[in-house]
Amino acid sequence: MVGLIGIISLVTGRSPLVVGLVMLGAVVVAAPFAVLAWLRFTYRVADGRLEVRSGVLTRAVRTIPLDRVRGVDISAPLLHRLTGLVQVRVDDAAGGASASGLRLAAVRRSDAEALREAVLSRRPAGGEASAAEREGRVLATVPLGTLALAGATSGRYLAVPVAALAGALNAIRDANVGWVDDLAGRGVDLVPTDPAGIALLIVAAIALAAGVAAVGSVIVDGGFRLIERPGRLVAERGLVGQRSVTIDRSRVRALEVRDSPPWRVLDLAALRAMVGGVPSGERDARGRTALLPAGPADEVWRLAREIDPASHAGLDPHPRAALSRRLVRAAALPAAGAVVAAVLAPWPVAVALAAVAVLMVPVGLDRYRSLGNRLQSGRLGLREGSLSRRHSLVVPQGIVAYRVSQSPFQRRAGLCTLRAFLGQGAGSRRALDVAPARAAGLLERLEPDLVRPLLAGAPRPGDQ
Amino acid sequence: MTGDAAAQTEPRLRPPAESLDPRVKRLWALHGLIATGVVAVLGIVAIVVWSLAGDPPAAALAAGLAGLVALGVAASLVGARIAYRFLRFEVTPLGLYVQRGWITRSWTIVPHTRIQAVETTSGPLERALGLATVEVRTASAAAARIPGLDEGRIARLREDLAAMAGEGEAT
Numbered sequence: 310m311v312g313l314i315g316i317i318s319l320v321t322g323r324s325p326l327v328v329g330l331v332m333l334g335a336v337v338v339a340a341p342f343a344v345l346a347w348l349r350f351t352y353r354v355a356d357g358r359l360e361v362r363s364g365v366l367t368r369a370v371r372t373i374p375l376d377r378v379r380g381v382d383i384s385a386p387l388l389h390r391l392t393g394l395v396q397v398r399v400d401d402a403a404g405g406a407s408a409s410g411l412r413l414a415a416v417r418r419s420d421a422e423a424l425r426e427a428v429l430s431r432r433p434a435g436g437e438a439s440a441a442e443r444e445g446r447v448l449a450t451v452p453l454g455t456l457a458l459a460g461a462t463s464g465r466y467l468a469v470p471v472a473a474l475a476g477a478l479n480a481i482r483d484a485n486v487g488w489v490d491d492l493a494g495r496g497v498d499l500v501p502t503d504p505a506g507i508a509l510l511i512v513a514a515i516a517l518a519a520g521v522a523a524v525g526s527v528i529v530d531g532g533f534r535l536i537e538r539p540g541r542l543v544a545e546r547g548l549v550g551q552r553s554v555t556i557d558r559s560r561v562r563a564l565e566v567r568d569s570p571p572w573r574v575l576d577l578a579a580l581r582a583m584v585g586g587v588p589s590g591e592r593d594a595r596g597r598t599a600l601l602p603a604g605p606a607d608e609v610w611r612l613a614r615e616i617d618p619a620s621h622a623g624l625d626p627h628p629r630a631a632l633s634r635r636l637v638r639a640a641a642l643p644a645a646g647a648v649v650a651a652v653l654a655p656w657p658v659a660v661a662l663a664a665v666a667v668l669m670v671p672v673g674l675d676r677y678r679s680l681g682n683r684l685q686s687g688r689l690g691l692r693e694g695s696l697s698r699r700h701s702l703v704v705p706q707g708i709v710a711y712r713v714s715q716s717p718f719q720r721r722a723g724l725c726t727l728r729a730f731l732g733q734g735a736g737s738r739r740a741l742d743v744a745p746a747r748a749a750g751l752l753e754r755l756e757p758d759l760v761r762p763l764l765a766g767a768p769r770p771g772d773q
Numbered sequence: 774m775t776g777d778a779a780a781q782t783e784p785r786l787r788p789p790a791e792s793l794d795p796r797v798k799r800l801w802a803l804h805g806l807i808a809t810g811v812v813a814v815l816g817i818v819a820i821v822v823w824s825l826a827g828d829p830p831a832a833a834l835a836a837g838l839a840g841l842v843a844l845g846v847a848a849s850l851v852g853a854r855i856a857y858r859f860l861r862f863e864v865t866p867l868g869l870y871v872q873r874g875w876i877t878r879s880w881t882i883v884p885h886t887r888i889q890a891v892e893t894t895s896g897p898l899e900r901a902l903g904l905a906t907v908e909v910r911t912a913s914a915a916a917a918r919i920p921g922l923d924e925g926r927i928a929r930l931r932e933d934l935a936a937m938a939g940e941g942e943a944t
């Protein structure tokens with residue numbers, strides 16, 4: 310909002326105060342209509358459809374067939390929480406992650422939850438759900454301490470505070486206020502130039518970043534609960550703006566266990582589900598939903614097995630030839646940069662890049678060791694990555710297309726990559742640098758009737 | 774295409790049965806030649822402007838440009854033939870199978886039950902040659918694209934795919 314005021318004032322050349330007052334006026338005028346819109350919202354679930362009538366001046370009737378509903382998302386941003394209202398979004402199968410769906414801007418929480426019950430259980434509203442069904446069974450929670458620790462070691466929440474800080478610095482500089490410039494100048498004088506001082510500064514900066522990340526993690530994921538209800542899972546989280554996401558279990562295409570090197574040391578992991586069509590709107594923009602933002606690795610796997618009993622942790626390693634590829638890809642770029650910098654830039658830059666190249670060698674090694682795949686008990690396990698390691702368990706019924714690809718380097722090394730495309734919004738997962746025989750073998754096991762006629766040696770239709 | 778040595782380094786998938794319409798070679802060659810032409814024109818303009826403005830080694834530049842253009846022409850013609858040989862497709866009873874690429878190769882398999890839409894597009898050059906590109910869309914980002922098909926083949930492809938998609942589970 311503040312940014313918007315700033316932009317408008319910049320563009321129109323009027324003072325921000327005037328712009329702010331105008332916007333406030335607009336809000337005051339629009340408010341009664343919004344309230345009336347809320348009062349006038351009625352819904353009906355019947356004949357396999359959800360019908361919502363809303364609006365004051367323009368009455369609108371929106372209809373969504375129930376079997377196209379992928380999820381019902383109830384969220385309560387801060388402003389809504391103050392008034393006891395929630396936002397509802399019913400996501401349907403058409404269109405991309407950002408389009409369509411049915412949105413109710415501000416309704417009572419009890420109405421929203423009744424609507425969700427009605428839609429997801431495909432019963433007309435007004436049916437009596439037992440108290441146990443309504444409550445559901447809590448599968449997992451996360452203590453705040455774990456969230457803080459996980460956040461501090463994840464680096465994930467750094468982007469937002471860093472961006473905010475950069476924005477603030479820019480604004481201060483633009484404000485061009487005399488005393489601020491003086492302060493900045495004195496601040497620059499204070500920065501140490503001796504190695505010990507610089508080292509201390511770096512450590513302090515890292516500690517600050519970790520602290521901010523921990524706080525961010527606690528705010529976003531605090532109070533996390535994973536609740537099991539008939540046919541679906543509900544993930545609730547958030548200390549400030551509480552958010553609840555409902556996942557239709559039959560739409561889960563894959564489970565994913567994630568960790569990173571610091572997390573592995575701390576024995577932490579996260580569990581995510583790749584769901585066809587869960588709405589974007591928060592950071593999980595591509596149909597990935599957190600089932601457990603952080604927890605002990607054992608508990609994460611236990612939870613995965615509870616949600617999907619066919620889950621397994623078995624993996625077969627990839628061919629040795631993949632090792633050199635991982636090493637080269639990890640270290641080559643910084644090494645090349647170091648060589649270039651040695652010629653063109655001051656020597657500390659070259660040294661820094663060379664150090665990065667050396668540090669990337671164990672990363673490359675770890676990336677190779679992380680590679681694995683195995684099709685077992687009806688789940689395709691795929692793992693890759695080091696700094697961000699993901700172990701996916703793909704449900705073969707959720708795969709919509711397959712692609713085997715082979716770059717010239719892979720061809721020389723006798724490797725290829727098998728990629729399984731999941732349903733809309735869920736992305737894809739791959740088996741990276743596998744032997745071609747293994748790729749073909751996996752294809753044959755996943756879709757025997759489809760793939761067998763395509764294997765070498767099988768007769769082509771209309772041949773000879 | 775799958776000799777003994779290749780059999781060990783490539784997935785043992787046989788090539789799909791059908792090739793594209795041969796006219797697509799002309800189309801791709803034309804694309805390449807047009808791009809080369811644009812570069813040539815830009816280069817000539819640049820050389821002319823530069824000669825008028827200053828004192829450049831005009832002969833060397835002109836030679837360089839001529840070499841570039843020759844390379845472009847050769848690449849367009851040869852590239853079109855190679856790309857044609859390495860883009861093949863097949864409608865099998867259970868799915869669509871497309872092989873594509875010479876330098877980086879890929880084999881794409883889409884089960885019929887997963888196909889959500891079949892889209893046909895054609896640029897002006899394609900239309901002039903009576904060809905179009907078919908894009909088969911699934912619920913994911915993966916679309917299988919088959920360029921260079923004539924209308925008759927496309928109509929038959931649509932019928933076949935529609936018939937085989939049947940009552941599959943939609944995603």
